[in-house]
Amino acid sequence: MSRMPKMTISVPHEGGAGLTGSWRTFRPVVDRETCNHCGICAMFCPDAVIDPDTLEIDLVYCKGCGICSNECPKKCIKMVREEH
Amino acid sequence: MTEIPKEEMLLKCPSTCAGCGSLLALRYILKAAGKDTVLVIPACCNSVIQGVYPYMLHTVPVYNIAFAAAAACASGMSEALRAKGEKTNVIVYAGDGGTADIGIQALSGALERGEDFLYICYDNEAYGNTGMQRSGATPLGAITTTTPNGKTVNKKDLDRIVEAHNLPYQATACSSYPADIYNKVKKALSIPGPKFIHILAPCPPGWRIPSEKTVEIGKMAVKSGIWVLWEKEYDKFTVSAPSRAAMKRPVPVGEYLKAQGRFRKVDEKTAAVIQANVDKNLKKIALEAAQSEETE
Numbered sequence: 001m002s003r004m005p006k007m008t009i010s011v012p013h014e015g016g017a018g019l020t021g022s023w024r025t026f027r028p029v030v031d032r033e034t035c036n037h038c039g040i041c042a043m044f045c046p047d048a049v050i051d052p053d054t055l056e057i058d059l060v061y062c063k064g065c066g067i068c069s070n071e072c073p074k075k076c077i078k079m080v081r082e083e084h
Numbered sequence: 085m086t087e088i089p090k091e092e093m094l095l096k097c098p099s100t101c102a103g104c105g106s107l108l109a110l111r112y113i114l115k116a117a118g119k120d121t122v123l124v125i126p127a128c129c130n131s132v133i134q135g136v137y138p139y140m141l142h143t144v145p146v147y148n149i150a151f152a153a154a155a156a157c158a159s160g161m162s163e164a165l166r167a168k169g170e171k172t173n174v175i176v177y178a179g180d181g182g183t184a185d186i187g188i189q190a191l192s193g194a195l196e197r198g199e200d201f202l203y204i205c206y207d208n209e210a211y212g213n214t215g216m217q218r219s220g221a222t223p224l225g226a227i228t229t230t231t232p233n234g235k236t237v238n239k240k241d242l243d244r245i246v247e248a249h250n251l252p253y254q255a256t257a258c259s260s261y262p263a264d265i266y267n268k269v270k271k272a273l274s275i276p277g278p279k280f281i282h283i284l285a286p287c288p289p290g291w292r293i294p295s296e297k298t299v300e301i302g303k304m305a306v307k308s309g310i311w312v313l314w315e316k317e318y319d320k321f322t323v324s325a326p327s328r329a330a331m332k333r334p335v336p337v338g339e340y341l342k343a344q345g346r347f348r349k350v351d352e353k354t355a356a357v358i359q360a361n362v363d364k365n366l367k368k369i370a371l372e373a374a375q376s377e378e379t380e
């Protein structure tokens with residue numbers, strides 16, 4: 001008798017739903033001169049792709065939703081069209 | 085207030101649409117709950133965004149379960165864990181369709197039995213995963229694929245249905261206020277017995293809003309008073325800070341409606357009904373808060 005697993009079980013693995021950065025049509029570009037490191041962009045990014053310490057945006061996964069740009073109090077994140 | 089941990093409990097990245105309010109909320113729920121947690125998720129957006137087999141993005145165990153069974157599953161899980169002497173948090177994360185409509189019987193049963201778990205309903209006000217059919221939680225006037233001219237009846241008052249079960253802890257929240265979500269989940273999990281949190285979670289495709297507006301629209305919901313943030317610990321009812329500020333001088337609900345494509349067929353008459361409903365509800369809430377203060 002074959003030993004089929006009783007349940008399908010997945011394991012945690014980064015990228016397990018694909019590289020979501022490929023969805024992006026607009027890319028967030030931060031003006032580091034104006035940024036005051038308040039962290040609001042990182043707090044509101046639904047996908048948590050903004051590093052809370054360095055504020056680096058992980059473009060492999062950033063979906064380009066634009067929330068960071070919309071919520072930045074200094075208005076220093078521009079959404080720039082991707083050239084695919 | 086404790087500091088919110090930096091560590092993320094979700095790996096990059098679940099396949100929610102860009103700008104999903106329900107994912108933003110889940111980030112902070114899991115930060116509050118920590119590693120010793122099991123999620124129970126019935127059919128909804130949050131069951132299909134977890135990753136592709138054999139991979140997942142959630143770093144805590146997730147049990148995916150049939151629609152009507154979430155609260156029953158969580159009951160059994162919690163009973164088994166407690167019987168083994170384990171304190172593991174059992175949290176249901178379910179949509180509004182899965183809660184206000186399909187799962188309400190199992191939910192009511194589990195709340196009545198006094199099971200030790202936290203039920204969180206994220207409310208995008210429609211059946212999102214299957215393409216935005218109306219649910220009991222869809223608000224008056226909203227266009228969905230099954231209400232192409234706007235819903236003709238009111239949103240079901242899920243919170244007052246749940247309130248009738250007299251829970252040790254119940255709250256409302258919104259994905260635009262992550263610290264409030266974090267604090268409420270922390271508090272809920274510190275209390276034994278059944279807990280319920282209802283989170284408004286704006287949904288760009290469903291609400292027909294640009295993806296960058298999710299947080300802004302959620303804040304507008306609170307500022308207009310169409311969504312009120314409050315919590316109830318046993319009999320102590322408190323309006324949460326953002327809503328306390330909003331209730332002093334609510335923004336006209338018309339601004340909230342106009343900002344969303346799903347309300348584009350709302351005429352003046354319906355808009356007036358929606359505003360009157362908001363006013364009436366705000367009065368009720370102010371009264372409940374005042375009465376609760378008096379009995380302190």
Ligand SMILES: Cc1ncc(C[n+]2csc(CCOP(=O)(O)OP(=O)(O)O)c2C)c(N)n1
Pocket residue numbers: 127128129130151152178179180181182183208210211212213214219
């Ligand atoms: C018994 C049953 N009926 C219908 C479905 C199809 N279905 C899957 S998800 C879903 C929508 C759920 O809506 P909601 O609970 O509001 O969560 P959302 O998708 O909006 O996140 C439906 C109808 C199902 N999986 N099982």
Ligand code: SF4
Pocket residue numbers: 028044045046047048049050057061062063064065066067068069103
């Ligand atoms: S565009 Fe969206 S996904 Fe990308 S960093 Fe900004 S908030 Fe995050």
Ligand code: SF4
Pocket residue numbers: 030034035036037038039040041042055071072073074075076077
């Ligand atoms: S929100 Fe704006 S100012 Fe604040 S850290 Fe992000 S980019 Fe800088």
Ligand code: SF4
Pocket residue numbers: 099100101102103104105106107129208212213286287288289290
């Ligand atoms: S349909 Fe709405 S709730 Fe579902 S994943 Fe997309 S944005 Fe999130």
Ligand SMILES: [Mg+2]
Pocket residue numbers: 179180181206207208209210211212219
């Ligand atoms: Mg829904």
